[in-house]
Amino acid sequence: MKKSILLVDDEPHVIRVLRLMLEREGYEVASANDGNEALEKMAARRPDVMVSDIQMAGMDGRELCRTVRARYPDDAFPIFVMTSMTASEERAWVRELAQVEFLEKPLSPRQLIARLTTYFANAATQENPHA
Amino acid sequence: MKNNRIGLILVVSSLAVIALVVGLLLKRQQTDQAEQVRAQGLGLVRSLAALPASVLLAQPGQPGVLGSVLAQRENPDFAYAAISGDDGRNLAEVASPGTVVPPAAPLALASFEERAVAPGQNARAVREFRGPLASADARLQLRIGYFEPRTPLDMKDLPFYALIALAVFLLVPLIYIVIKREMAPLAALAEQLKSADTAQAQLVELDAGQDVRDLAGKLNRYLDHTSARIRELEQDSVASMASGRLLEYGSNKMQAVLQCLPDGLLVLDPAGEVTFATGKIEPLLGVPVAEVLSQPSEAWCRDPELRAMLARFRGAGQDARSQMTIEFNPLGVPGKRLWATAQALTGHSMAYGTLVVLRDATREHLARQAGNDFVAHVAHELKSPLNVIGMYGEMLADVGIDDPAVRVEAINVIQDEVERMVSLVNNLLNVSKLEMGSMRPERHRVKLDDLLRDAWQQARSRAEAKNIRLDLQVARELAAVSVDKDMFRIALNNLLNNAIKYNSAGGTVTLSAEEGDSDVVISVRDSGIGMTPEDRERVTEKFFRVRETGDEQRGGHGLGLYLSNQIVELHHGRLTIESELGHGSVFSIHLKKMPALAEGGQVL
Numbered sequence A: 001m002k003k004s005i006l007l008v009d010d011e012p013h014v015i016r017v018l019r020l021m022l023e024r025e026g027y028e029v030a031s032a033n034d035g036n037e038a039l040e041k042m043a044a045r046r047p048d049v050m051v052s053d054i055q056m057a058g059m060d061g062r063e064l065c066r067t068v069r070a071r072y073p074d075d076a077f078p079i080f081v082m083t084s085m086t087a088s089e090e091r092a093w094v095r096e097l098a099q100v101e102f103l104e105k106p107l108s109p110r111q112l113i114a115r116l117t118t119y120f121a122n123a124a125t126q127e128n129p130h131a
Numbered sequence B: 001m002k003n004n005r006i007g008l009i010l011v012v013s014s015l016a017v018i019a020l021v022v023g024l025l026l027k028r029q030q031t032d033q034a035e036q037v038r039a040q041g042l043g044l045v046r047s048l049a050a051l052p053a054s055v056l057l058a059q060p061g062q063p064g065v066l067g068s069v070l071a072q073r074e075n076p077d078f079a080y081a082a083i084s085g086d087d088g089r090n091l092a093e094v095a096s097p098g099t100v101v102p103p104a105a106p107l108a109l110a111s112f113e114e115r116a117v118a119p120g121q122n123a124r125a126v127r128e129f130r131g132p133l134a135s136a137d138a139r140l141q142l143r144i145g146y147f148e149p150r151t152p153l154d155m156k157d158l159p160f161y162a163l164i165a166l167a168v169f170l171l172v173p174l175i176y177i178v179i180k181r182e183m184a185p186l187a188a189l190a191e192q193l194k195s196a197d198t199a200q201a202q203l204v205e206l207d208a209g210q211d212v213r214d215l216a217g218k219l220n221r222y223l224d225h226t227s228a229r230i231r232e233l234e235q236d237s238v239a240s241m242a243s244g245r246l247l248e249y250g251s252n253k254m255q256a257v258l259q260c261l262p263d264g265l266l267v268l269d270p271a272g273e274v275t276f277a278t279g280k281i282e283p284l285l286g287v288p289v290a291e292v293l294s295q296p297s298e299a300w301c302r303d304p305e306l307r308a309m310l311a312r313f314r315g316a317g318q319d320a321r322s323q324m325t326i327e328f329n330p331l332g333v334p335g336k337r338l339w340a341t342a343q344a345l346t347g348h349s350m351a352y353g354t355l356v357v358l359r360d361a362t363r364e365h366l367a368r369q370a371g372n373d374f375v376a377h378v379a380h381e382l383k384s385p386l387n388v389i390g391m392y393g394e395m396l397a398d399v400g401i402d403d404p405a406v407r408v409e410a411i412n413v414i415q416d417e418v419e420r421m422v423s424l425v426n427n428l429l430n431v432s433k434l435e436m437g438s439m440r441p442e443r444h445r446v447k448l449d450d451l452l453r454d455a456w457q458q459a460r461s462r463a464e465a466k467n468i469r470l471d472l473q474v475a476r477e478l479a480a481v482s483v484d485k486d487m488f489r490i491a492l493n494n495l496l497n498n499a500i501k502y503n504s505a506g507g508t509v510t511l512s513a514e515e516g517d518s519d520v521v522i523s524v525r526d527s528g529i530g531m532t533p534e535d536r537e538r539v540t541e542k543f544f545r546v547r548e549t550g551d552e553q554r555g556g557h558g559l560g561l562y563l564s565n566q567i568v569e570l571h572h573g574r575l576t577i578e579s580e581l582g583h584g585s586v587f588s589i590h591l592k593k594m595p596a597l598a599e600g601g602q603v604l
Helices: A012-024 A035-044 A061-071 A087-094 A109-127 B002-049 B065-071 B155-197 B210-260 B281-285 B304-313 B362-397 B404-436 B448-465 B485-501 B533-538 B560-570
Strands: A004-008 A028-032 A049-053 A079-083 A100-104 B078-085 B090-095 B113-117 B126-132 B140-147 B264-268 B274-277 B323-328 B338-347 B350-360 B444-446 B469-473 B481-483 B508-515 B519-526 B574-580 B584-592
Touching: A004 A012, A004 A035, A012 A028, A012 A109, A012 B362, A012 B404, A028 A035, A035 A049, A035 A061, A049 A061, A049 A109, A061 A079, A079 A087, A087 A100, A100 A109, A109 B362, B002 B113, B002 B126, B002 B140, B002 B155, B065 B090, B155 B210, B264 B281, B281 B350, B304 B323, B304 B338, B304 B350, B362 B404, B404 B485, B404 B560, B444 B448, B444 B485, B448 B469, B448 B485, B448 B508, B448 B519, B481 B485, B481 B584, B485 B508, B485 B519, B485 B560, B485 B584, B533 B574, B560 B574, B560 B584
Parallel strands: A004 A028, A004 A049, A049 A079, A079 A100, B469 B508
Antiparallel strands: B078 B090, B078 B140, B113 B126, B126 B140, B264 B274, B264 B350, B323 B338, B338 B350, B444 B481, B508 B519, B519 B584, B574 B584
16 A cells, blocks of 8 residues: 655645655655644545645744644654754754654755655564564 | 220239228227137136125125126126126116116036027117026026127228328239330230231241240241241142042043943952943843942842852952953843853952943844854755755665666756755855845946846746646836846745745646836746745745645745845845635735936846
C-alpha cells in the first residue's frame, strides 16, 4: 500500500515540485495551502508523514504542529518542518512536541526523499523485525 | 578720671581706717570697764554674803550693814543692792536715786552668778550680781546691780582720737602722690597701647624708670612681632579668600559642565553611597536625584544588573584600570535601553569611590534590532526564490523527468524567481542609497509624456505574460515637470509592477496623466484584488506586505511601494492611494507643475 504524504506550503511552486518528485517515488501526495486546509485534509485521511512550511498566511506551521499533536495524541506520525532558519533556532517551540524534525531551506527534494525512505525503512523493521 | 577715683578710694579707706581704730579703742575701753564692774560687783557680793543676815538687814533702831556700806557709795554706776527672798520680796534694798529695784529671780544654784536685766521704761540696762546669803537658810539672796556702762566716748579722749585721724589723713595725700607718680608711665603706656589695636602699631616710647623701660621694651618687641604676624595673616587670608573663590568658581563651572552632559553621572563613595548625581539620571533611571543622594544603592536602585555592578565596585579593592559596562532595560523607564559604565576612582594610592556613567542606548539598540530584523527579513526574502530555484533545478537535473512541459515550466519558474530576486536586490540597493542620503534627485526639466510612454513600453511584456491589458491614456502635450528621470522611472516601474502583480488574468491596468491648474497627476489604476482601509494606511511602510489569500503567489517583498513613496516625496510630490477590496486600487502621484520655461532652457 502506498504511503501517504501531506504537503503544506503557501508557495505553489514548492508543492508542485515536491508533488512531482514524491509521486514519481511512489508516494501518494495530498497538499494544502495553509494550516486550516491541512487540518481538513487530515480529518478526511490521516497521512503517514506531514511535510509543512512554517511561514504561512492563516494558520502557520507552528500552530499547525501543536494542533495536530493535540488533536491526535495517539497518532504521532512524523512531521517534517521546512524552515528558513537553522534547526537549532527552531528547537525552542518544538521541545514539547514529539516526532517533529526540521528541513532547512533551501530544500533539496532528494534529501527529503532520502529522509522519508530511511524513516519508513526503520518503521517497517520495528513493526516486523524478522522480515 | 582714674586719679580721681584713686583719690576717692584713698579718702574712703582712710576714713574707714580711722573709724576702725576709734571703734577698736572704744571697744577695748568698754571691755575694761565691764571687767572692772564685774570684779567689783562679784567681790562685793561675796564679801557681803559672808555676813550674817541679821547684820546685813536693818534692825529696828539700828541701820543694817548693807545700808551703811552701800548708801554712801559714790560709784555713779551703782544701781541698787537688795536682799530678797525666793518669793521675790525684798527684805532690804538700797537704790541710787531714780532707780527701781527689779523683781528677784529665783536662785537656782547655791553659787554666785550674774545676769543681765533688760532695761525698763526710761531706765538703763543693769547687770546684776547675786549670791545666797551664807548665814541664812539659803532662802535669801543678795543682789547688787550696776548700770551697764554707757558708750564711753569721753570728751577727754577727743584730742587723742583727733591726733590719730590727723596722722591718717596726712598719710593719704602722700600715698596719693606716690601712686600717681608710679602710675604716670603706665598711663602713658596705656595711652600708646590704645593706638596699638589699629593696624599700624607704633612703638612705645617712654621716659621712665628702668623696670618700666624694660617692660616697654618687651612690649615693643611683642608689638613688633604681633604686627608682623597680623600682616602675614592678613595676606594669607586675602590669598586664601581668592583661592577659595577660584575653587568655588571652578567647582560651580565643573558642576554646570557635568549637568550639561547628555549622560547621567553618579559618583559613589567607597562605601557605596551616592555623593554626586546629575539631573539626567531621572529621565534615564526614573529615580529623582533627591532619592539617590547620600543613599546606598539598595535604597534606590531597582535594576538588578546595575545593582550587581555597583556591588562589585564597592570597597577599596578596585584599581584604576577596573572598568565595567553593562547594557540593560531600566525598570523605572519602560522601553529604554541603557549603557552603564562603572569606573573605579583611584589615585595617589587612594580609593575615592566609583564613577558611573549612564548613557541612553535606546536609539542604538533599536537601530541594531532594526538592522537585525532587516537582515533576517532580506535573508528570508532571498531564501524563498532560492529555495524554488534550487528545487526546480534539482528536478531538471533529475533524469527521470523527461516531460517537456515540466521542463518548460521549470525554466519559466526559475526565470521568474531570478527576476524577483533581481528586483529585490535592486530595490534593496535603492533603499539603502535613499536611507544613507546618497540618493539625491538630480532634477531636470522632463517631458512627462515621453517618460510615461517608456515605462508603459517596459511593463507591457510583463502584463501580456499574465494576460493583463495595459492601457496608456496620456495627452500628447503635457506640461513639463522637474524630476530625476532615473529615480522617477523606478517609482513608476514599481507602481506598474504592483498593479500587474496584484491583478488577475483578464484584468486591466491603466496608466494615465491629467494636468490640473498647478499640478500634474499620474495615476496607475488596476482591476486587481484591492486592499482593506487598514492595509491602505500601511502599504507604504517598509517591508509591509498585504496578507495574501487565495492560491496565487504575488511574490512581493514589501519594498516597492515604500521606495515609490520615498522617491515621490523627494520630488516634493505626494502619493495618494484609493482602493476597494476585490475591485482594485488607484495609485496617484501628484507633482507640482514647473513655472513657464525661461528662454533657452533645456528640455530632456
